[in-house]
Amino acid sequence: MTGAVHQASLAVRRMGIETQQEYVVYMHRDCHVCRAEGFEAQARVQLHLNARSIIATLNVVDPPLLELGVAGLSNSAWRALKPLHGDRITVSHAPTLDSMSQVRAKIYGHRLDAPALDSIIHDVAAGRYPGTHIAAFLSACAGGRMDLQETIDLTRAMVAAGDRLDWGHAPIADKHCVGGLPGNRTTPIVVSIIAAAGLTIPKTSSRAITSPAGTADVMETMTPVSLGIEQMRRVVQREGGCLVWGGALALSPADDMLIRVERPLDLDSDAQLVASVLSKKIAAGATHSVIDVPVGPTAKVRSVEDYQRLKELLEQVAQACGLNLQVVRTVGTQPVGRGIGPSLEALDVLAVLQGAAHAPVDLGVRAVALAGQLLEFCGHSGPGTGEAIAQRLLASGAAWAKFQAICEAQGGLREPTLSRLREPVLAQRDGLVHAIDSRRLARVAKLAGAPRAPAAGIKLHVRLGDRVEAGMPLFTLHAEAPGELAYALEYLAAHPVIDVGEPR
Structure with a gap:
């Protein structure tokens, strides 16, 4: 038995190839394991190392890239398996992916019930779906092919597939923008105002999907954003808020896998958008969230009719999932601020927080209006008074002081770099x-x-x-x-x- 295991095992080497979240293993064309198991290029295989196991896509390579008896690992696979010097991995056929039958059913027009979506999302989060399978699932659900109950069940499945934070009190505030409007970087300003007001706002943000910058990209030009859950908790307990990258956390992990495939496909259906946004709010422990939806001829949401449809879907799914939600329609006829891109948007944010004479007025006005609505929504201020309170916190320097404190707690504040x-x-x-x-x-x-x-x-x-x-x-x-x-x-x-x- 020991000999059999040895025959199916291979030494490991890090190839230094970045495949993001998809695990890839590279094996010699004449590898004895490939021949014995009948593996071919693009096969899905299971890699075992001690107590760790992942599903990876096999790439077959010719010499001299790899020697016989060695398996090369992509960066993501190496990080997942954590091999030490001298370790050997065993390779076997990947288990049957039963949930793909549900994806095929959806492609042919059948509904997905809650157990089916739980099974699909569980497999996605576990890394069992390669990009092709994820693309099939996303395409089958795009273009209005998911009804309200499917969207609710998808949201719940995405929450259930990861960790869920509980802050032990309420309200827990959150602000989000659906995107599609360059330069609309109000989130860091809103978080600073809300935390300066004494509310708790643990903000997790995405990197860019189809845009030139996401909030996490912008914040990373000024402070570390790849914090773990315990680091994030310490920052929030100390300062009342944070601005971190959600991809570094295990909150709705399937969403990060889906986004990786959405990006090159440029897919962003209403159902997937709603499930993506709300699952992360719920997983991060938010109780009250304000969603900014810019509407304009070249924005993501182009008409009042599209806005109304998205608003109703967001509200219905949020209500079913127990999240208090307020959807705000904003003007999306032109970019906000002056900068488009991580560093340039960060400079706009800093100018507004510092009250600089050259600060873009429209960015500050938007941020104050959204912060005011969130203050009122959380019951921190009376109706019609939130915006004035938000403006005072910004003008007094309290929001700027809070932003600096949050960045210091996350690892330090630095100046964004400029282009050559x-x-x-x-x-x-x-x-x-x-x-x-x-x-x-x-x-x-x-x-x-x-x-x-x-x-x-x-x-x-x-x-x-x-x-x-x-x-x-x-x-x-x-x-x-x-x-x-x-x-x-x-x-x-x-x-x-x-x-x-x-x-x-």
Whole structure:
């Protein structure tokens, strides 16, 4: 028996290949384990090391990349198995994935009940679904193919698949934006105001999915955000709030797996959006959440009808899951602030918190309005008084002091870095700014390198209604690599993002 185990075992080597959350194992084409077990490229296999076990996708490689008798592990697989020097792994066929039959049923138009969704999400969270399977599930549920009860059951399944925090008191405040509006980085300001008011607001945020920056990306230019649950608890107990990356926590872990596949597919269905947002609120222990939904012609939510449908779905699912929710419609006709991209948005946030003369007024006004609504919603202030209280906390410097304290508790506050390369984009004619395409601006910022290069992005110089003259800069591109700067400029040549014309 010992010999048989030895024959199926392999030495391990870290390949240094980043596959994000998907586990990948690399094996020699003539590996005795591959031949004995009949493994082929892209097979799903189970890797065992001591008490740890993961499901991985097999990639077959030719010499000299790997020698016989050695299994190469992707970075994510290495982190999960934690091999020590001299350790050997055993490899076997992955167990049958019974929940895929439910995904196939959904593809053919059948409903998914609560047990089916529990089974699918449990397997996703356990890492048993490769990207292809997750893509199939997301596609089967997109385009309005999930009804209300399915969305409720999906939300509950995502909460049940991970940890759930309990802060021992109420209210626990939360604020979230559904996204789609570049530069709308109100969350760090709102968290600072709410915590300065004495409420508890343990804010977990995502990295960018389809945008040039997520709140976690922006905060990471100023302070560590990859905190564990116990670190997060200490920060919240000390300062009343935090601003951390949710992906470093085991709160709704299946959502992070789904987001990884949503990003390249650019899928963001209402049901998945609602389940993603609300599962993380519930898992983080929130009792009262204000959701910002910008509405505009080039925002994620483009019409009042789309807003109303999303609002009703959010409210119905939240009520079924026991979360107090207030959905707020905000104007989404143009970007907020001046910066688009992690560092540039962080500089806007700092300017507002510090009360700087050059701070973008619209970002501060939005943040104060949302903080005021959250103060009232949590019962901390009377009807109609929350905004004035929020404004006082911001203007007095209390919110700035709280932001600094939160960052120090998370590991220190640092200044965001600026880009090496900058290229102004000039107006081609005199006139008024009639329209700003938020979607195209976001794409340009991503082509320039954001959010992977934190200093990359766009700094806006104009707003709707501004009068400009030919040769004036409309915005400045920021990049870290010449190739990315050229790529963004090439896109702009064929896709104008700011409409300048005669007065209407």
